[in-house]
Amino acid sequence: MAVLISVERAALALGTAQVLDGVSLGVSGGDRIGVVGRNGGGKTTLLRVIAGELGVDSGRVARLGGATVGVLTQDDSLDPQATVREAVLGGRAEHVWAGDSRIRDVLTGLLGGIDAPAVSGLDSTVAGKSGGERRRLGLAKLLVDDPDVLLLDEPTNHLDVEGVAWLAEHLVHHRSRPDNAFVAITHDRWFLDAIATRTWEVVDGQVNGFDGGYAAYVLAKAERERMAKVTADRRNNLLRKELAWLRRGPPARTTKPKFRIDAANALIEDEPAPRNDVELMAFATSRLGKDVIDLLDATVTAGDRVLLDHLTWHLAPGARIGIVGVNGSGKSTLLRAIAGEIPLASGKRKEGITVRIGHLTxxxxxxxxxxxxxxxxxxxxxxxxxxxxxKEVSASSLAKRLGFPGPRQQVRVGDLSGGERRRLQVLRLLMDEPNVLLLDEPTNDLDIETLTALEDVLDGWAGTLLVVSHDRYLLERVADQQVALLGDGRVRQLPGGVEEYLRLRATVSPSYAVAAPAAGTSSSSSDSQRQREGSMERPSALTQPAASPAEQRDARKVMARVEKQLSKLAAREERIHAAMTEHVSDHAKVLELNQELRGIVDEREVLELEWLEAADVLEP
Structure with missing residues (x-):
């Protein structure tokens, strides 16, 4: 493949920080590259250097003659006086863009919820759009222009689960040709796995390359760190021997050959600096009683819209629920109603006497x-x-573990970046020891390293947890069940997780969505069942007739068969993980195994759906 953009020994300092230090890399035709790294580590700067927007102090950046470059920045550069048609489609005649399936796909995938051409939305002005809508307009313009090299800085910001899935499919389908490529900075690990054939990690002025997406990157990085640890252990052993030899008595110390002292000093200098890891500690939580928070026949309105329509939901102790839904469907409103921060138009809210709520907005x-x-x-x-x-731990020590070393602890809160403000507030919430956590898009502005640490805390957290997020990876990691808000005032349970939500949005008609059953079980469910999950009322109009004894026997046979197949798949998956660890240095083999692993995941999803369908037959 032709090299579209090459960077050779590039160095760049911004102030006192060396952002790039002798970096060499290339973007070739067909490349699909994801960029990861800590906030402030230089990812956006690298993208600007590749785009030619920012010069380097030394080194060279070359572009293949005639290659066009398009950049999606985090800043809004659209003309507020322009119409959506002008901003996205430029001067293209209607018969040109309407006859291009790729452009129609972009308009449907990104603008269908804002500016559907069927209602002349393309003639509305940019000035009337929200920040998220303008962000989607900027992304749509870039995808319509279709440059040779696409540089995307956090393209999934302001996109819901459906939008992220659509964008991943579009990029893979349309940006895999030998004459084009794209580079995307992202903290969305599902998106990274879906789009990337290579991953760049920007750290300490260097760019480390890994084959594959997030899963392959994590595996390869773990192996590199393991090998580095072995090397460090050997160096430390040699260091201890050298220092012990130098410390053997004053007379002996003065007679040591100078080269031995120089060797010991070299070892000391070679010791790596302590890594400033971002860690979140597990905090003790107050004990919850049997009653947590109940919404009873609750209705919440916003103007003329009904966001929650006669919803009954019993939150149970230890329930871990992920909430997905279309933008504007009322996810944040649901959290605020549960927290008691907004009044109900009708119905009641009950809260247990031992409840302590922590709400991250x-x-x-x-x-x-x-x-x-x-x-x-x-x-x-x-x-x-x-x-x-x-052990007693001071606030200063905790702040340091959270990624605020000594000097950063003295910085004004108003001067913190978005990611640092979010980390600080999460720490403050957890230090207050709540036993009900309500998290509204907790992954916003957080880098992957911080996300991993946050998930580690939430994974073992012992209270009731509700998370609103478009990050599928986070939801699948920390939540035991997912529910969806479809914009019809109801809440629907998703036994199949986010994949079921996407299928539902793709196949269910709007009229059925309005009549969709609410999630969970009825309000008369037993205490033992309430201990396992929150429950919501199910409309009796959708109650299915009881299955015959023969149908129930067939369903049990199907469930037994599927369970055996799932056990075999689990064993195969374990063997593949072991093989990936064994061949971690063989990137081609890892990619082959990763492809096989994805096949197992797809097969398991089909089997799980088959099991769920059979289980529905047995429901009373």
Missing amino acids: QEVRELDRLRDARVIEAVEEVRKVTVLGG
Whole structure:
């Protein structure tokens, strides 16, 4: 494949920070590259260098003659006075773009919910759009223009689950030709796995390349760190021997050959600096009683819209629920209703006497009053000392583990980046020891390293957890069940997870969506069942007739057969994981095994759906 853009020994310093340090890389035709790294680590700067928007201090950036480059930045550059038609389609005649299936796909996938051509939405002005809508317009314009090299900075921001799935499919389908390529900065690990054939990690001024998407990147990085640890252990052993030899008595120390002292000093200098890992600690939670929070026949309205329509939902102790839905369907409103922050138009809200709620909003408004406070002051306002692992830990120590080293603890809260503000508020919430956590898009502005640490905490957290997120990876990791808001005022349970939601959105007609059953079980469910999951009322109009004894026997046979097949798939999957670990340095073999692993995942999804259909037959 032709090299469309090449970077050779590029170095760039911004202020006192060396953002790029002798970086060499290339973007070739057919490349689908994902870029990961810590916030502030230089990902956006690298993209600007590749685009030619930012010069380098030394080195060279070359572009194949005639190759066009399009960039999606995080800033809004659209003309507010332009119409959507002008902003997205430019001067293209209607018969030109309407006859191009690729352009129609972009308009349907990105603008169908905002500016459907059927209702003349293309003639509305950009000025009337929200920030998220303008972001989608900018992305649509770039995909319509179809440059040779597409550079995307966080393209999944402001996209819901459906939008992310559509964008991944579009990029893979339309950007895999030998004459084009794309590079995408993303913190969405599902998206990264879906689109990337290569992953770049930007860290400490270097760009490390890995074959494959997120799964292959994590595996290869773990193997590199394992090998580095072996090397470090050997170096440390040699270091200890050298220092012990040098410390053997004052007379002996003065007679040591100089080269031995120089060798020991070289070992000391070669010791790597402590890594500033972002860690979140598991905090003790107050004990919950049997009753947590109940919404009883609750209705919530916004103007003339009914966001929640006579919803009954019993939250159980220890329930872990992920919430997905179309933008504007009322996900954030549902969390606020559960938290008691907005009034109900009708119905009741009941809260247990032992409940302590922690609510993370999208805007992190709670930190506004602390703009002039230092980071350490914002943490100590909640608690100066807490007990972790049987030991007292100071607020300063916790802030350091969260990614705020000494100097950053003295920074004003108002000067923090979006990702740092979110980390700070998560820490403050957890230090307050809530037993009900309501998280509204907790992954916004967080890098993958922080996301992994956050998931590690939530994975073992012992309270009731509700998470609104478009991050499929997070939902599948921390939630035991998913529910969907479809914009009809109801909540629907998703036994098949996010994949079932996407199928539902793709196949269910709007009239059926309005009549869709609410999630969970009826309000008369037993306490033992309420301990396992939250329950919501199911409309009796959709009750299915009882299956015959013969149908029930057939269903049990199907379930038994599927369970055996799932067990075999689990064994195969375990063997593949072992083989991937064994051949971690053989990228071609890892990719082959990863493809086989994806086949197993697809097969398992089909079997799980078959099992669920059989289980539905046995439901009373």
